[in-house]
Amino acid sequence: MTVDAVRRRPRDRRARILDAAAHRFWSDGYHQVSMAAIAADVGIGASALYRHFRGKEELLLTVLDGQLRSMEEIAAHDDDPVAALIDFTLEHREFGVLWEREAGHLPETDRRGLRHRLRGLAAGLAAERTDVPGLRSWAIVSVLGSPSHHHTDLDHARFAAILRDAARAVATTPLPDDTSVLVEPRSDLRPASRREALLAVAVRLFAERGYPSVGLDDIGAAAGIAGPSVYNHFATKADVLVAALGRGNEALWLGLHRALTHAETAAQALDLLVGHYSDFATENPDVVDVLVTEVPHLPDERRDVFRRAQRDYLAEWVALIHRDAPDLPEPETRVRVHAAIAVVNGLSRIPHLRATPGYTAHTAALARAVLDRSSVN
Template sequence: MADHVPVPARGTRPRNRRELILAAAVDLFTKHGYHQVAMSDLAAAVGIGPSALYRHFSGKEDVLANAVEYGLRPALDLVGTLAGADPDETAGALAALTLDRRYLGLLWQREARDLGTGAHRRLREMIRELGAGLANHARSVRPGLDGRAADLLAWSVLSVLASPSFHHLDLPRPEHERLIAELVTTVLETEIRLPPAVPAGEPRPPLVPASRREELLGRAIPMFAAHGYAKVGIEDIGNAAGITGPSVYNHWPTKLDLLVTALQRGAAGLAMDVSTSYRVATGAADALRRLVTSYVAHSHTHPEIFGLLITEMDHLPEDELHLARRAQHDYVSEWTHLLRLTRPALDPVAARIRVHAALSVAHDTARTPHLRLDPGIAVAVETLCGRLLTLPPG
């Protein structure tokens, strides 16, 4: 169970019942997804009847809101103590907390979308508080660092710390902590140069494809990313394209076909980039650098598809889910292979953990609107990813 909170014997009334429920909720939500967990499952996990849950929480959404805060609170408390702290000790403490609460990135990035408006606003405030605390720490470590650079480094540290939520790779605990701490330190020490901020211009009207099928896909993807696949109906997609809901079926057999196609295209684009990099690169380091550039470009151009890979995969039928996960695994494997060609002595698991951290920095910054809209961020993110992968400057 998350945080290793023991389940009491049935019939007992422990003082920490609320904490036990929250720990069980974190465990079940991250393993199975919020929608697949019933209040009866939570009750069974802590050895009580379902009605007893309502003495502590008003309903499942209230459990989720409190579970997210339960997970984030230790991180907020730690970040609140960073002013003037030793950078190495800080990196070690952040790494230890990350591995203690490894579920946290998954909980806030995948499950928290089901929170109501007020609870979701509270979550955003907590995440911003984390980012602000880490930005202050970055400026204390590097006096003179400007605000935009400190902000990017702070969000990149958060991405590194969240990345273990999305894989099951493990090293011996001391070694794993040292690696995460090293990655945090690498981000904070990276020299990045951002061009002067440019005021945003007037938004241009979007171009509409000639194909109605393509238009519907283009409408559906951001809606799925913003609201969740389950909450978007065919009527919503049709209305966005100016047609009736049933007319969508003239172009797409089912709503699920839209999601499957979006994810397949994303995977195919990345696979083609791998093939191109191998074909034209002058060596392993050059190929890996080309993959960094293409991945940053893809994620900053199509951030919604990268969000769907985190939040909506469980809606796929089993055969499509297997193919999507296999494509993800193979893509990471190519990065890891190239990294180990440049660093043959690097442990295979450690190399893969580094790759996941770099990928997380790339797609998390792309999914953070104020970063994605800053025109200088993409090149800086490439620099950060290259440092995490120990690539020489190029």
């Protein structure tokens, strides 16, 4: 390369690379992204990209480290850190998905370091609360990350106002007087059906290790089933994932139908639906983990079908709200629904929170507070 060529290199190239990588990882999923695709997005060759970063892993770590560093600076110096963090996550909508879905692809040492920093950030967001500060602070983090899970197009100021109200709701809403403690399953009993046993083990392994790191032989070994016998039930690992996601999705739809059947009004149905979703997430955290993180690994056609089913399910929440409040703009309602579901999903995936007294009732109360239209100004 000539001296003139070096001089023509944009000064912000590294920042542009990181922005492109963040967007690619968010939209396509870490394992579906190549260095060549990121380079093409920036208008450079792959060899030039490797001069900046050794590979995707370093890129992902640098993206997450940079975003978290910016959020730490905001939390430390802004007079209204939650409002400022909301502005940041709206400008960097990939944050939630990168943290919840893609950080698992990093080495454990790096994940642990990022997790420690995010835990410190979260702790300061509801520090003034003395009842369940951990639950409330992580609920705020879930609200911050919720825009990452949808593409609702809404004016920034209005979007931010709704999220501020959602964050305020989870920070201040009164919680029910419930001290019951969730007892984690201890039984080693499994279904007699080998297919069901394989499916149950697969969900746990996918949640613990991530889909790409689990093989059919791993699933068979964990279920106590010889490798070749696994193929009598699932031809490919993708078939296992399709079955696992389908099972979780159908359980959610059954809960919706139950809420509609047992309610006399739309408001009652929504209340029952929130309760069912919170119960489901509490009792099936591994299923929720897989629903949140592993959809990008589905075959293309299956992925499209599943995402459509997810959108349809969320649309039912929106429809219930609109039956009581038809004047509410649909995009604003979708933002609140996504935030409420993100709160339940996010909390269910943190084991030490699930062990806190009153967890299930408190989580449902936080989600209901986010959905309460009276809190949206």
